[in-house]
Amino acid sequence: MTTLPSTIELTIDDGLATLTLSRPERKNALTVQMFAELLDALLHLRRNPDVRAVLLTGAGDAFCSGGDVNNMGGSVEATNVRASMVENNRLLSAMADFDKPLIAAVDGVAFGAGFSLALAADFVIASERARFCMAFARVGLGPDLGASFTLPRVVGLQRAKELLYSAREVGAQEALALGIALEVHPVERFRARAEALARSMANMSTAAFFMTKRLLGRTFENDLAAQLDAEAAAQAVLLGSSYTRDASARFARKEAPRYQWPQPSPVEVQ
Structure with missing residues (x-):
């Protein structure tokens, strides 16, 4: 074959x-x-x-x-x-x-x-x-x-x-x-x-990324009450994550966060 x-x-x-x-x-x-x-x-x-x-x-x-x-x-x-x-x-x-x-x-x-x-x-x-x-x-x-x-x-x-x-x-x-x-x-x-x-x-919280993606995917089908409920369920999970605990500790120590959106220089933006 x-x-x-x-x-x-x-x-x-x-x-x-x-x-x-x-x-x-x-x-x-x-x-x-x-x-x-x-x-x-x-x-x-x-x-x-x-x-x-x-x-x-x-x-x-x-x-x-x-x-x-x-x-x-x-x-x-x-x-x-x-x-x-x-x-x-x-x-x-x-x-x-x-x-x-x-x-x-x-x-x-x-x-x-x-x-x-x-x-x-x-x-x-x-x-x-x-x-x-x-x-x-x-x-x-x-x-x-x-x-x-x-x-x-x-x-x-x-x-x-x-x-x-x-x-x-x-x-x-x-x-x-x-x-x-x-x-x-x-x-x-x-x-x-x-x-x-x-x-x-890649430095984002994988869980936060995916939960946000799912929330956005449903936003045109859900009514406000359903979307608010989905947000609350996601936050209940994410607030207890090791990523969020580490991010909070970094903030308290005034350290740079693990994740930052990469900003292009002004001459690169079209």
Whole structure:
């Protein structure tokens, strides 16, 4: 039996895992194999106590061009497509439930499902040449990989409709203005900035990070009473944690906290 070459690369360095989509000859287009390998990697990283943050990026000059169009078309059975999508969606569920910071470093194209993949990360740091596009309508498809859920929550419902129906490209600066990208940096610096952010967030309380992520994930479904109750339950757990005790002791001793958001210099902010 022939073993196909891996479609991703995984490295771990001092608590930071870097997941690289590695099909540069196809602009890192997604395949069934890549979905499976990404899911396996995330599940492995979630179980690895030495990993505290993850950087998701693409090889070459692209993040991800979406689903591999070469594998589309022809005669298909609806039941087979649905079964395949359910399997692929396990990756998005794993990203939504991932309990460690996940930063997407986007260079070049993030089209179609590649755009959806970036939106599923906790933050997107983009290069100046990044381009985003909900390209599904160009090939007669609707959004997938959670885009119909995540995009309206990022840009608002009306703008999400426009981006999906027009299938137009969004440049880096517009992505920043719309809230798709948290920051935009020159090509030669964006990857280092994304890594600095990931390494900084690795020093957060893992429990506080994940509980905050879950609270934010429910904020558009819960009413105020339910959200207040969820906050109270989270604080009851976190206030007794060793991380909080240590942070309080550091504060009393006027020592620097373990966790600080890494501030870029003013000339780096786009």
